[in-house]
Amino acid sequence: MCLLTDEEILTLPKDNFQKKTDEYIRSLQERGERGKLLLHSCCAPCSSYCLEYLRKYFDITDYFYNPNITNTDEYEKRAGELGRLISEYNKSGADSIEYVTGRYAPEEFIQAVRGLENEPEGGLRCVKCFRLRLYETAGYAAENGFDCFTTTLTISPLKNASVLNYIGQEAAEKFGIYFLPSDFKKRGGYQRSIELSREYNLYRQDYCGCVFSKTESERRKQP
Numbered sequence: 775m776c777l778l779t780d781e782e783i784l785t786l787p788k789d790n791f792q793k794k795t796d797e798y799i800r801s802l803q804e805r806g807e808r809g810k811l812l813l814h815s816c817c818a819p820c821s822s823y824c825l826e827y828l829r830k831y832f833d834i835t836d837y838f839y840n841p842n843i844t845n846t847d848e849y850e851k852r853a854g855e856l857g858r859l860i861s862e863y864n865k866s867g868a869d870s871i872e873y874v875t876g877r878y879a880p881e882e883f884i885q886a887v888r889g890l891e892n893e894p895e896g897g898l899r900c901v902k903c904f905r906l907r908l909y910e911t912a913g914y915a916a917e918n919g920f921d922c923f924t925t926t927l928t929i930s931p932l933k934n935a936s937v938l939n940y941i942g943q944e945a946a947e948k949f950g951i952y953f954l955p956s957d958f959k960k961r962g963g964y965q966r967s968i969e970l971s972r973e974y975n976l977y978r979q980d981y982c983g984c985v986f987s988k989t990e991s992e993r994r995k996q997p
Contacts, residue, residue, distance in 0.1 A: 908942050
């Protein structure tokens with residue numbers, strides 16, 4: 775893997791990550807196997823479609839690791855909503871989805887993005903944030919015997935799938951585990967997440983999670 779600077783990562787071209795997801799799933803099916811997947815989840819709405827889709831092919835553990843959520847009440851609300859969604863899914867009689875909450879250390883996020891507080895959403899601050907979350911996820915996956923890991927973050931139309939997939943691969947190589955390429959917004963994934971959010975009456979936040987994205991969200995709402 776050719777290592778890029780954070781500035782270069784932001785200029786990566788688009789790729790067909792859904793095709794790569796399909797290829798990995800097809801390889802599992804040809805071997806008659808189900809993969810053991812660690813799914814990094816940012817919130818219940820984004821996880822709703824990803825879990826519905828992926829549980830057909832993988833035994834999933836959902837991993838809520840999001841130190842970027844700098845307000846404790848907001849963190850607990852999102853973690854609780856994700857747990858509630860998974861409990862509802864597990865009532866279906868299908869293979870159960872496991873749920874793990876990672877460390878909550880917002881001070882590590884603040885340290886990671888120091889000096890980038892005024893960056894716009896989708897800029898260099900987000901690269902640092904993605905790396906913090908996906909490296910922790912990759913480490914947990916490697917230590918606990920998973921076949922692969924991926925993230926729900928690619929379902930958001932506001933998140934750059936090329937950036938996320940590059941950082942996911944970077945983390946995978948560091949920890950010696952496979953990163954499942956993804957762009958979950960494709961094939962109507964984002965729209966399906968909206969439908970499922972309504973069906974399960976999920977709390978849908980209007981900002982990514984950090985204090986900087988909240989400030990930007992509030993500024994956009996001003997007349």
